[in-house]
Amino acid sequence: MHTAETDRTTASRRPEESVTGILFRLTDRLYRATSKDEVFDAALEAICEALGCTSASILQFDDEQVMRFVAWRGLSHDYRNAVDGHSPWKAGQRGVSPIYVADILQTEEPEWLKDVIAKEGIRSLAFVPIEAHGQVIGKFMSYFGSPHSWDERENEIAVTIARQVGFSVERWRAEEARLVAERELRLSEERFRLMSEDAPVMIWTSDSNGHCRHLNRLLREFWGVRESEISRFRWDETILQTEARPNYAPDGTFMGMIGVNLDVTEKEDAERALRESEGRFRHMADAMPQLVWTADGQGRVDYWNSRVSEYVGGWMGTRGDFDWTALIFPDDLEETRQVWERALKTGQPYQAAHRLLMRDGSARWHLSRATPMRLLAWGCLSGTSPPTERSGRTGACSKSSA
Structure with a gap:
């Protein structure tokens, strides 16, 4: 078994160039590592060589935030099982420092724990936190077979190794997360492809x-x-x-x-043809000398040609709220309304003779006709005669929804 003086000779009294070489090899191996196992193997070798300890281990918090052994040298299965899960820090804790135990038998730890450690041939041990982004993700342990007093130089070496290991572990954690994400993405894309096919x-x-x-x-x-x-x-x-x-x-x-x-090519073609047809109709209707109008299925007048506007003038409202009843001579309104509502209800052709009020306030007899269709109903609106006459009627086309 090593004495305390022998342990200090192999660690803090190691030539500076020797420690520098060990740390350089560690950096190189970590850079070239192709797996976390290679990272851990390089770290354990550097810990044992640089600190001169008899055994070492690396532990990490698992998904349940329990500290577990992930790599070790010189430790028995029984020992690892006995102390598994023990940690002086919580996962993600910040601002922690290494803990050095010069002689476990001189501590106030539980007797069962001291017995387990002593049975493993360990008297002195160090808890060195491994951090990533300033948070504890694990630790490495170094063990000595005899009491050992740690000095500042050994602390610097231990912290340097821990930082290197922490950086490499985090790099591999990120790489594993990337690989998992890529695998899940491939599976998701494959599910999407199969579904979309x-x-x-x-x-x-x-x-x-x-x-x-x-x-x-x-x-x-x-x-x-x-x-x-x-x-x-x-x-x-x-x-x-x-x-x-x-x-x-x-x-x-x-x-x-x-x-x-x-x-929707056919739909767009049909709508374009409808717009063109509607445009032709309106152009034709405006060119006609007769009064032309349309109404929807509820009887609301939604279109009239320019001849109507010129004919009745200020009586016109806006499309959709035009009150055509205001144009009917009062004595003819009730009969006209009944005929119109009956046509809307039954879908039968509409025809009514009535007097319309003109721009100048006079009333002229007109014959209004409308023929219902499935979507649009076409009809006629009569020509004009003197206010007191019911003759000289001429037809003018109109349309109305059935």
Whole structure:
């Protein structure tokens, strides 16, 4: 068994160039490490060589915040089981410092713990915190077989090793998290791809630059694109109704868009044709000398040609709230209203002879006709005659909803 003086000779009295070489090799091995096991192996070797201890271990907090052995040298299975989970610090604790025990038998620790440690042949031990971002994530332990007084030089060496190990452990924790995230992303993308392939709508995704990353089967068939050609695909001029939402990474980085398309080319063509037809109708109606108007299914007048505006002038309101009853001569209003409401209720053709009030306040007889249709009803509005006559009637087209 080493004496206290022998232990101090192998640690604090080690030549400076020797300690520097040990720390340099540690840095190099940590840089080249391809796994956490290689990190731990390099750290244990440096701890034993630089501090001159007989055994060493590295422990980390697990997912349940319990300190567990992850690597060791010179420790028995029984010892590790007996002290597993013991830690002077809590996970994430800040502002901690190493704890050095010169002689475990001279402490006030429980007798059972001192017996376990002494049975392992350990008299002196050190608890050196391993930190990441200023928080405790684990510790390394160094053990001596005889009482050992730690000096400042040994403390500097221990803290330096702990910092190197903490940096490397955190790097590998980040790498493991990245690999897990990538694996989960691949699984998620595969689930999305399988789901989208048989979806009854066209689904696509793009990257943050707007370049296409995925087209499901319906979209590929729609555009005639092979799966191998998706990365070079450019959006077609076909009219599609698109709903899309941004796709963000867990850290908030914009990754691109995920969208659903519906082919609305025929719908757009039909609406464009309807607009053109409506435009032709209005142009024709304004060119006619007769009064032309339309009404919806509730009987609200929603269109009249320019001839109506010129004819009745200030009586006109705005489209949708035009009160046509104000144009009817009072003595003819009730009969006209009954005929109009009956036509709306039954969907039968509308025809009424009544007097309309003119711009100059006079009243002229008119014959109004409307023929109902499924969507729009077309009818006629009569021509004019002197206020007291009911002759000289001429037809003028109008339309009304049934």
